[in-house]
Amino acid sequence: MNRIAPMLAPAGPAVDFSQDTIWISVIKAVAIMVFLLISVLFALWFERRLIGRFQQRLGPNVRGPFGLVQSIPDALKLVLKEDITVKGADKLIYIMAPVISVFCAFMVFAVIPFGPEVRIPFTDLVTPLQLTDLPVAVLYILGITGLGVYGIVLGGWSSGSTYPLLGSVRSTAQVISYELGMGLALVSVFIVSGSMSTSQIVSSQQQLWWSIALLPAFVVYILSMLGETNRLPFDLPEAEGELVGGFQTEYSSMKFAWFYLAEYINMLNVSAIATTVFMGGWRAPWPLSAINDGMFNEGWWPLLWFLIKLWGFMFFFVWVRATLLRFRYDQFMHFGWKVLIPVALAWVVAVAVVQGVRQFSGIDLQTILFVLAGLLVLLALVMFFIPEKGAKDKAGGAGSRALTGAGTPTIEPKKDEYFDAFAGGFPVPPLPGQQLPPSKRRARVTTPAAPETDEENSDG
Amino acid sequence: MNPVAQTGLVLSTGEGVLFWVLAPLAVIGALWLLFSRRTVHIAASIAGVMIALAIFYTALEAPFLGVAQVVVYTGAVMMLFLFVIMLVGVDSSESLVETLAGQRWIAVLGGIGLVVLVVGIVVGAKLPDGVGLAQANADTNPVGVARLIFGEFVFSFELTGALLITAALGALILTHRQRLSKRIGQRELADAKLAAFGQGGSSETITVTPSPGVYARHNSADSPALDAFGEPVQSSVPTVLRIRGQEAGVDQLDADRVATIAARGDMKEIDG
Numbered sequence: 001m002n003r004i005a006p007m008l009a010p011a012g013p014a015v016d017f018s019q020d021t022i023w024i025s026v027i028k029a030v031a032i033m034v035f036l037l038i039s040v041l042f043a044l045w046f047e048r049r050l051i052g053r054f055q056q057r058l059g060p061n062v063r064g065p066f067g068l069v070q071s072i073p074d075a076l077k078l079v080l081k082e083d084i085t086v087k088g089a090d091k092l093i094y095i096m097a098p099v100i101s102v103f104c105a106f107m108v109f110a111v112i113p114f115g116p117e118v119r120i121p122f123t124d125l126v127t128p129l130q131l132t133d134l135p136v137a138v139l140y141i142l143g144i145t146g147l148g149v150y151g152i153v154l155g156g157w158s159s160g161s162t163y164p165l166l167g168s169v170r171s172t173a174q175v176i177s178y179e180l181g182m183g184l185a186l187v188s189v190f191i192v193s194g195s196m197s198t199s200q201i202v203s204s205q206q207q208l209w210w211s212i213a214l215l216p217a218f219v220v221y222i223l224s225m226l227g228e229t230n231r232l233p234f235d236l237p238e239a240e241g242e243l244v245g246g247f248q249t250e251y252s253s254m255k256f257a258w259f260y261l262a263e264y265i266n267m268l269n270v271s272a273i274a275t276t277v278f279m280g281g282w283r284a285p286w287p288l289s290a291i292n293d294g295m296f297n298e299g300w301w302p303l304l305w306f307l308i309k310l311w312g313f314m315f316f317f318v319w320v321r322a323t324l325l326r327f328r329y330d331q332f333m334h335f336g337w338k339v340l341i342p343v344a345l346a347w348v349v350a351v352a353v354v355q356g357v358r359q360f361s362g363i364d365l366q367t368i369l370f371v372l373a374g375l376l377v378l379l380a381l382v383m384f385f386i387p388e389k390g391a392k393d394k395a396g397g398a399g400s401r402a403l404t405g406a407g408t409p410t411i412e413p414k415k416d417e418y419f420d421a422f423a424g425g426f427p428v429p430p431l432p433g434q435q436l437p438p439s440k441r442r443a444r445v446t447t448p449a450a451p452e453t454d455e456e457n458s459d460g
Numbered sequence: 461m462n463p464v465a466q467t468g469l470v471l472s473t474g475e476g477v478l479f480w481v482l483a484p485l486a487v488i489g490a491l492w493l494l495f496s497r498r499t500v501h502i503a504a505s506i507a508g509v510m511i512a513l514a515i516f517y518t519a520l521e522a523p524f525l526g527v528a529q530v531v532v533y534t535g536a537v538m539m540l541f542l543f544v545i546m547l548v549g550v551d552s553s554e555s556l557v558e559t560l561a562g563q564r565w566i567a568v569l570g571g572i573g574l575v576v577l578v579v580g581i582v583v584g585a586k587l588p589d590g591v592g593l594a595q596a597n598a599d600t601n602p603v604g605v606a607r608l609i610f611g612e613f614v615f616s617f618e619l620t621g622a623l624l625i626t627a628a629l630g631a632l633i634l635t636h637r638q639r640l641s642k643r644i645g646q647r648e649l650a651d652a653k654l655a656a657f658g659q660g661g662s663s664e665t666i667t668v669t670p671s672p673g674v675y676a677r678h679n680s681a682d683s684p685a686l687d688a689f690g691e692p693v694q695s696s697v698p699t700v701l702r703i704r705g706q707e708a709g710v711d712q713l714d715a716d717r718v719a720t721i722a723a724r725g726d727m728k729e730i731d732g
Contacts, residue, residue: 134527135603139527153546
């Protein structure tokens, strides 16, 4: 492709690619491919081992040290399975779909910076640890993610079967909805760092990581990142309990393996984006970055920090999977459209206003933040003096609240009151003081039981 | 008439290779769009052409335009198209029946007219000399685009925004439906079922109905589950099989099973 001119303006990439020959680019591209493939093999082991720990079992531990090479026989077995092309399939698109998925998944890492400029060992060549960078790199990532959905959608459609179609329709709706939230979360980073190029965003986090300064945007990104990758708790496109396997139901062997590969690379992708955009990219975390005048931010060291942060996010993925259950579809859509997007939008507006005031009026950030904090304290004070709405209703409805279990245990014992076992429509235990009706089964007991006490009776 | 000579630009080798690889692909995609019958193929080919154009834009030093094209048109608009197409019907293909009389000839005439118009403009136009990419992209491409959109063309940009919002609101109003009855959600349904059970209704309303084959000798979908009395539960067999009459009857069970069921039935009669 065309050479990207070195740009001095802050909106462009912060690193210089002008020394890269085509061979250096090829070497970098191959290195990224190899890195991603090995990472996926490692991620399979990593996820299974961790899930095992979460579920109090061992996980794969036989092949290789700690079961490390378990993924290789598994992958071989998958590839050697029979490759089925279903009769009702639209053949061309059926074969194209997994290719699209994998292709798009591999393309994101082209603009992810692994580190600063380094000298390649045994040579005099100095080059950034990044394949390329664009002034619109993060938008490029969003575009590629949008294209990746075509793999899922076309795969589900071309299978010519109901469950895959439902899975792919769900996935379309899901990715479009969650990409909005994700895009808005990223916009606030663009505003404060003044650039959409990944290397420039990393260099703008020298003082403070955006995950701290823009915490709401970071939270929105994390949530929509789970939605984008179809992972639990948002794995509705392939919800195995409802849709068998979703869009990949009719795929087997190599084609299925491609979908699987794409899914794991996508996890690495969103983790790498989160690292780059919000967690300072390859920059060393704070106490380390201060050592010896930033020694750990130079040379090959940053690669280590990048990988640690990346796998931190991968750990988070597995943790969430082990902890949370799948959302119901309407809850999921409700969450995306009525919670995530408005929150992200409000945050973008707030960030834009603060940034605008700062740039156009020349007031420094500290003053603005103090004014904002003062306003918040004032708001809190005003809220404190407004009486809580509906406080009277709550006091009056204590009896009915006790039935739903939300009340405090301050109910007066009522003696000999009629006990309705289906109060409110649900089977409920008796309240303190209420008497259970005599059990119908008691008549059947032939042997005399121990003398009953009142406590036992009222316990039910 | 060579545009390259006119603007004084030189096509580099990389760009040339890119063009001669992608341009035929884009043309093939466009032709596929014209001659394909299945709507999903058409949508996929439009997406392909859009991506090819986006790569051209990027190669022509307009990366923002290229990426925006992919994000907005390929990623969102075409995806919504696909969404609708898939919901309309998986197997639907384009009907070639002429619904309007003479439509085909009018379309051909209009097409020829358009070609004449476009050729005339391309031949007759006198374009001003290009000022150069270096000037347009002085502060990187996105900044240049932003200056134009939010500076010179801010009014038309905002008008477009208002138009789109109006369209979205119109769609909302047209598809809005006043709910005549109260919405029955998961919670209300569960409450109603339990209330019915509490008033002496059957426990079947609140428990999961058995799937076919429960407690029966076979677990195939056509053999009904057996209840506590050993009698078949008809509702456990899928409706499709019941309508088709493919349900396994008592006569298809083995002999001792039939005998047991019969004996149980007798016992029940004696009990009652």
